[in-house]
Amino acid sequence: MTQEKTPKQIVELLNKYIIGQDEAKKQVAIALYNRYRRSQLSKTMQQDITPKNILMAGPTGVGKTEIARRLAKIVNAPFVKVEATKFTEVGYVGRNVESMVRDLAEAAVRMEEQEEFERVKATATQKANEQLVKLLVPGIKKENRESSMQQMMQMLSGNFNLDNNQETEEVTDEIRNQRLSVKDQLAQGLLEDRQVTIEVEQTPKANPMGDMMGQMGMDMSSLMGDLLPKKKVKRTLPVSEAREILIQQESKNLVNYDSLYQDAIEKAQQNGIIFIDEIDKITAGDKRNSGQVSREGVQRDILPIVEGSTVSTKYGPVSTDHILFIGAGAFAESKPSDLIPELQGRFPIRVELNALSQEDFVKILKDPANSLLKQYIALMDADRIKLIFTQEAIDKIAQIAYQVNQGTDNIGARRLTTILEKLLEDVLYEGPDMNMGEITITEKYVTEKLDDVITNKDLTKFIL
Numbered sequence: 001m002t003q004e005k006t007p008k009q010i011v012e013l014l015n016k017y018i019i020g021q022d023e024a025k026k027q028v029a030i031a032l033y034n035r036y037r038r039s040q041l042s043k044t045m046q047q048d049i050t051p052k053n054i055l056m057a058g059p060t061g062v063g064k065t066e067i068a069r070r071l072a073k074i075v076n077a078p079f080v081k082v083e084a085t086k087f088t089e090v091g092y093v094g095r096n097v098e099s100m101v102r103d104l105a106e107a108a109v110r111m112e113e114q115e116e117f118e119r120v121k122a123t124a125t126q127k128a129n130e131q132l133v134k135l136l137v138p139g140i141k142k143e144n145r146e147s148s149m150q151q152m153m154q155m156l157s158g159n160f161n162l163d164n165n166q167e168t169e170e171v172t173d174e175i176r177n178q179r180l181s182v183k184d185q186l187a188q189g190l191l192e193d194r195q196v197t198i199e200v201e202q203t204p205k206a207n208p209m210g211d212m213m214g215q216m217g218m219d220m221s222s223l224m225g226d227l228l229p230k231k232k233v234k235r236t237l238p239v240s241e242a243r244e245i246l247i248q249q250e251s252k253n254l255v256n257y258d259s260l261y262q263d264a265i266e267k268a269q270q271n272g273i274i275f276i277d278e279i280d281k282i283t284a285g286d287k288r289n290s291g292q293v294s295r296e297g298v299q300r301d302i303l304p305i306v307e308g309s310t311v312s313t314k315y316g317p318v319s320t321d322h323i324l325f326i327g328a329g330a331f332a333e334s335k336p337s338d339l340i341p342e343l344q345g346r347f348p349i350r351v352e353l354n355a356l357s358q359e360d361f362v363k364i365l366k367d368p369a370n371s372l373l374k375q376y377i378a379l380m381d382a383d384r385i386k387l388i389f390t391q392e393a394i395d396k397i398a399q400i401a402y403q404v405n406q407g408t409d410n411i412g413a414r415r416l417t418t419i420l421e422k423l424l425e426d427v428l429y430e431g432p433d434m435n436m437g438e439i440t441i442t443e444k445y446v447t448e449k450l451d452d453v454i455t456n457k458d459l460t461k462f463i464l
């Protein structure tokens with residue numbers, strides 16, 4: 001296991017995206033680094049030192065998930081979020097909790113695939129373009145009796161090779177020249193709208209049986225997929241879209257999936273992070289969810305996974321020994337001490353996240369690298385409109401968000417999203433037709449646009 005970043009460096013990176021919650025940021029960074037420290041020890045020593053997972057307590061929308069998700073991004077770790085309450089639903093059985101590890105393996109495979117696709121991109125694009133040239137200037141299909149005879153002989157001898165189109169295609173000098181010129185035009189982007197017909201694999205439809213098998217740890221579509229040839233259909237598309245599909249197909253051919261799966265499993269085992277939300281709702285102390293699958297039962301099912309066990313996935317067995325688990329919940333009606341003792345022991349690091357203040361909201365709107373305001377500014381920029389917010393307007397938005405949270409449900413920073421959407425609806429709708437190079441959102445605009453909604457409680461609940 002490699003660990004390129006120290007806890008301090010991790011916190012510095014988290015600071016770019018998350019406002020406040022300093023203690024939580026520090027603790028996740030330490031926990032992550034401790035996992036690396038433990039992996040450096042001898043196997044026997046490792047067994048004696050149990051991994052230290054984290055329990056985050058705090059109201060909704062204050063950054064619990066965001067911290068964990070960002071942490072994973074920063075260290076390029078596969079990440080999944082599950083709701084613990086999902087496992088209390090009727091229809092779930094003990095084994096299902098293992099699905100969180102399967103999902104992690106899946107996430108790791110997707111990450112590795114993305115990296116590999118990036119690595120082979122240049123080659124895949126080149127091959128895709130070569131195919132496009134052939135599709136745009138097809139060769140002459142040879143109705144060659146000899147070759148039909150050969151095919152027949154091959155089939156009789158059990159040697160099926162139905163994909164020998166190229167062999168029966170004649171390429172004259174003229175075609176060769178045409179292809180050269182088309183290759184040039186393609187490179188210059190002149191043929192992007194021309195239609196071509198390509199073969200694409202049809203994705204199998206989801207079926208309920210598959211879902212059931214999935215819950216039992218089997219993946220029907222991949223089982224069947226391995227046995228049956230994938231169904232191909234012909235589609236006619238513009239070159240620009242066809243190229244994307246061909247690149248995808250070529251990339252898949254260029255990637256060695258056996259080693260990709262191995263790498264992905266290694267990554268999930270060594271770097272994986274599983275975020276278990278609503279863990280407070282599976283305690284005996286919580287009064288909700290009664291009459292469903294026993295909450296303590298779910299805790300007992302989760303325990304072996306957190307303690308370290310091996311879960312079979314369709315990519316191979318995954319050991320959970322080094323996976324970092326982050327439990328989170330509001331813990332409003334229950335306490336961490338309501339969890340079964342064994343589970344409490346597996347989550348020894350406890351952090352509380354604070355409710356967000358009006359000042360925090362101002363910072364959340366402005367400061368993070370991809371803050372909400374920056375997102376809207378970027379969106380409008382696509383229409384070549386410069387969107388400007390005055391400081392007073394930003395303060396007003398934060399104040400309204402804070403007030404609405406106090407007056408109705410406190411949903412934390414999520415309130416900012418609904419408020420901004422309402423505030424900017426006219427700008428988003430009319431902006432492109434307004435022929436304005438610049439739109440400034442002032443405090444007055446915020447007040448006028450939102451006042452009606454705020455003063456009417458029913459409207460507030462519905463819209464904001």
Ligand SMILES: Nc1ncnc2c1ncn2[C@@H]1O[C@H](COP(=O)(O)OP(=O)(O)OP(=O)(O)O)[C@@H](O)[C@H]1O
Nearest residue numbers: 017018019059060061062063064065066364413414
């Ligand atoms: N402290 C913060 N700094 C920056 N953004 C935040 C902060 N807290 C919340 N947000 C924003 O609000 C959204 C919701 O936060 P998050 O998903 O972390 O909630 P949570 O605390 O995990 O609550 P829940 O348990 O209900 O999921 C995030 O997408 C993020 O953009």
